[in-house]
Each structure stands twice: as C-alpha cells, then as structure tokens.
Amino acid sequence: MNIAKAHLICFSPTRTSRSVGEAILRGTGAQDIAVTDLTHGEVAFPEMNGNELAVVAVPVYGGHIPRLAVSRMAALRANGTPAVAVAVYGNRAYEKALQELDALLSEKGFRVTAAATFIGEHSYSTESLPIAAGRPDKSDLEEAASFGSRIRTKLDAAAGASDLRPVDVRRIGKPRQRLIPLLRFVMKVIRLRKSGTPMPASPTADAGLCTRCGHCVAVCPNGAIIKGDECNTLTDRCIRCCACVKGCPRQAHRFDTPFAALLADCFKERKDNKVII
Ligand SMILES: Cc1cc2nc3c(=O)[nH]c(=O)nc-3n(C[C@H](O)[C@H](O)[C@H](O)COP(=O)(O)O)c2cc1C
Numbered sequence: 393m394n395i396a397k398a399h400l401i402c403f404s405p406t407r408t409s410r411s412v413g414e415a416i417l418r419g420t421g422a423q424d425i426a427v428t429d430l431t432h433g434e435v436a437f438p439e440m441n442g443n444e445l446a447v448v449a450v451p452v453y454g455g456h457i458p459r460l461a462v463s464r465m466a467a468l469r470a471n472g473t474p475a476v477a478v479a480v481y482g483n484r485a486y487e488k489a490l491q492e493l494d495a496l497l498s499e500k501g502f503r504v505t506a507a508a509t510f511i512g513e514h515s516y517s518t519e520s521l522p523i524a525a526g527r528p529d530k531s532d533l534e535e536a537a538s539f540g541s542r543i544r545t546k547l548d549a550a551a552g553a554s555d556l557r558p559v560d561v562r563r564i565g566k567p568r569q570r571l572i573p574l575l576r577f578v579m580k581v582i583r584l585r586k587s588g589t590p591m592p593a594s595p596t597a598d599a600g601l602c603t604r605c606g607h608c609v610a611v612c613p614n615g616a617i618i619k620g621d622e623c624n625t626l627t628d629r630c631i632r633c634c635a636c637v638k639g640c641p642r643q644a645h646r647f648d649t650p651f652a653a654l655l656a657d658c659f660k661e662r663k664d665n666k667v668i669i
Contacts, residue, residue, distance in 0.1 A: 393550045398422035399438065399446040401468070403430045403461035405613050405633035406451075408512025408528060409480040413449035415533040416476060416508070419540020420445065420547075430464035431613045442472040442553035445543075448497060449478040451512065453631075455487025457496070460614060460631055468500050472553045475502035476543060477561065482514030483524035483659045484577075485569070494561040503553060506543050507561045508667040510536065515634040516649055521656040524663075532665060539667045546669055559668045567663040577658035584650055592649055594630035595637050597623040601644035608636035608645060 398417055404410035410429065417425055422445065428435055440446060450461045457479070475497050479489040486509050494504050510532060514523035528536065550556045594616065597608075602623050609619045616629035617636060623644075625636070636645040 393443065393547055393552050393555070395420070395422060395443065395445045395547055396441075397424045397426065397444045399426050399428060399440060399444060400449070401428045401430070401437075401446055401465075402449045403458060403464060403613075404449065404451065404480075405431055405611070405631075405635040406513070406515055406638050409449040409451050409478065411533065412480055412508075412510045412512065412528050412536050413447045413478055415528070415536035416447050416449075416478065416540040416543070419537030420544045421541070430461060434464060434467075437468050440470045440473040442474075445474050445476070445547065446470065446502060447476045447478060448493065448502075449480060450489075450493060451515075452479050452481035452486045452489040455485060455489060457489050457492050458631065458633075462496065465496065465500070470497075470501040473502050474505040474547065474553055474556055477504050477507040478510060479508075480510045480512040480528075482517070482655070483511050483527070483663050484514075484655060490561050490564065498558070503556055504558050504561070505546065505556045506539070506667065506669040507559055507564060508536075508539060508665065509564065509567075510665045511663050514655060515632075515638075516647060516652040516655060518646075518652065521652045523652070523655045523659060535665050535667075539669070542667075542669050561668060564668040565666040567666060568661075569663070570661065573658045573661070577654060580654045580658070584654070589650055592647065593627040594625040594632060595634065595645045595647040597625070597636075597640075597645045599623045601642045603642060603644075605641065607639055607641060611635040611639040
C-alpha cells in the first residue's frame with residue numbers, strides 16, 4: 393500500500409521519545425511527515441485515514457503511560473490508520489505501558505501494525521548518578537531507523553490498511569534483566585519507604601544560579617513554572633518530568649529524589665530495545 397502521509401504523535405518532556413519516533417519515521421522513507429507534539433498543551437489533531445501512517449511515541453512513568461499524555465490524546469481519532477506504538481523507558485521496566493498504549497490507540501480507531509520499546513536516558517539521570525545516560529544513542533537510533541524500514545516493507549506488501557495484521561504487543565521480546573540487581577532494587581525501595589524519607593514533590597531551583605531566563609517556563613509541559621517566578625515550582629502542577637532540570641542552561645534546577653541513586657545502582661546493565669512487527 394502507498395502511504396500518502398506519515399504522522400509523528402508524541403509526548404516527550406525530555407525529548408527521548410520524540411527522537412526515537414523521528415528515527416523510526418526516517419527509516420520508513422516517508423517524505424510528507426506531520427509532527428503533532430502534545431508535550432506543551434492540547435493541540436488540534438489532523439484527520440487521519442487508512443492510507444496514512446502514525447508513529448505514536450510516549451515515555452513510561454511508573455510502568456504506565458503518563459496521565460497527562462493520555463488526557464492530551466483525548467480528542468485523537470483515526471479511521472483504520474496503521475499505527476506504530478512506541479514506549480520509551482529509562483532502563484528499569486515498562487510494565488503495562490506498551491499494552492496501555494496499544495489499547496488506547498486501538499480504541500481510537502488505529503490499527504496497531506507494529507510496536508516497540510526503546511530505552512531513553514532516565515529523567516532522573518545526572519552526571520553523578522547516570523541512568524541510561526545518552527540514550528537513545530547512535531546505535532539505538534540506527535535500530536529505530538531499521539525498524540522503520542521493516543515497517544515500510546510490511547506496508548508495501550499489503551494491498552490496503554485492512555490487509556495489515558495488528559500485532560499482539562504482549563508477545564514482544566522481554567529485555568534481559570538479571571535477578572540479583574532487581575531484588576536489590578526491590579529491597580532498597582522497601583527500606584526507603586519504611587524509613588519515612590520525605591519524597592521531593594518537585595525539582596527545586598537555586599536562586600543564586602537562576603538568571604530568570606525563562607527557559608524552564610518554556611519547557612515545562614504543565615505550566616508548573618511561572619515567568620518571573622522561575623525559582624518556584626507549583627507542586628500541584630509538576631509531573632516531575634525533569635524537563636526544567638535537563639533544559640536549564642545554568643544547572644539551576646535539580647531534582648533530589650532518593651530514587652535516582654537506587655536506579656543508577658541497580659539498572660546499570662544496558663537493556664536492549666525490542667520491536668514487534
Ligand atoms: C515520573 C517518572 C516516572 C518514570 N518511571 C519510569 C519507569 O517506571 N520505568 C523506567 O524504566 N523509566 C521510568 N522513567 C524514565 C522515563 O521513562 C525515561 O526517562 C524516558 O526516556 C523519558 O521520556 P521523554 O524524554 O520522552 O520525556 C520515569 C520518568 C519519570 C519522570
């Protein structure tokens with residue numbers, strides 16, 4: 393089948409999901425690509441038909457797809473459009489996220505023709521506590537592009553969208569996870585919870601470093617930082633995505649969650665991306 397147009401639909405506060413989605417689309421060879429980025433607010437969705445392709449990429453938060461991404465996709469509708477469901481996670485686990493994305497897209501009228509789980513640098517990763525730092529790296533993006541090229545082959549072989557077999561995302565390969573570090577993580581989380589250590593509700597900003605440049609205001613996906621008051625984060629709006637931390641040109645924002653050390657310690661081993669087509 394001939395693909396008239398390709399869409400990238402993403403929610404991606406620290407841009408790893410978006411870059412994986414872009415690499416997949418590059419691999420399909422699609423020329424006409426429309427990007428609908430839901431990160432910074434509600435957007436109008438383009439109409440999507442059976443002769444188009446949508447790559448939908450979102451991060452994993454606590455083993456699920458972020459609630460904010462789900463609510464921003466409320467008005468999304470398709471008409472048998474082939475879709476690629478992509479969950480990007482920070483080298484720990486994606487748990488229910490891919491199945492949730494598959495169910496959501498199917499309910500909205502997409503035909504989930506391919507799916508993938510990719511690794512992205514963890515939102516809590518810092519220089520001193522790296523967690524999948526730098527991912528997706530060159531080789532991840534090459535894998536994403538080669539996945540895109542295989543999607544193209546599947547589409548080319550079909551007479552039309554109704555010919556395309558939806559994938560069963562539960563059958564996607566599982567990344568290798570050694571038992572000892574996983575158990576160590578579980579034990580550490582139990583100990584941390586029992587200790588009653590307070591969990592920070594949001595990143596904090598150092599007023600001495602902050603120049604009130606407003607970059608954090610622009611990158612925050614949920615209006616949790618107000619222009620002119622950059623050193624204050626509205627905790628009831630903060631989704632702890634760390635876009636302000638990673639985007640601050642002066643490193644004025646930081647998120648001191650005790651989970652960062654646990655994740656950096658227990659999920660050092662590089663996990664593989666997995667695809668199903
Ligand atoms: C609140 C929150 C929860 C997260 N939960 C998980 C998780 O359950 N498993 C995991 O491996 N990574 C988790 N991550 C890491 C993100 O999935 C990962 O950094 C992803 O690449 C971020 O995507 P983005 O760059 O598109 O925003 C979490 C990140 C945040 C901010």
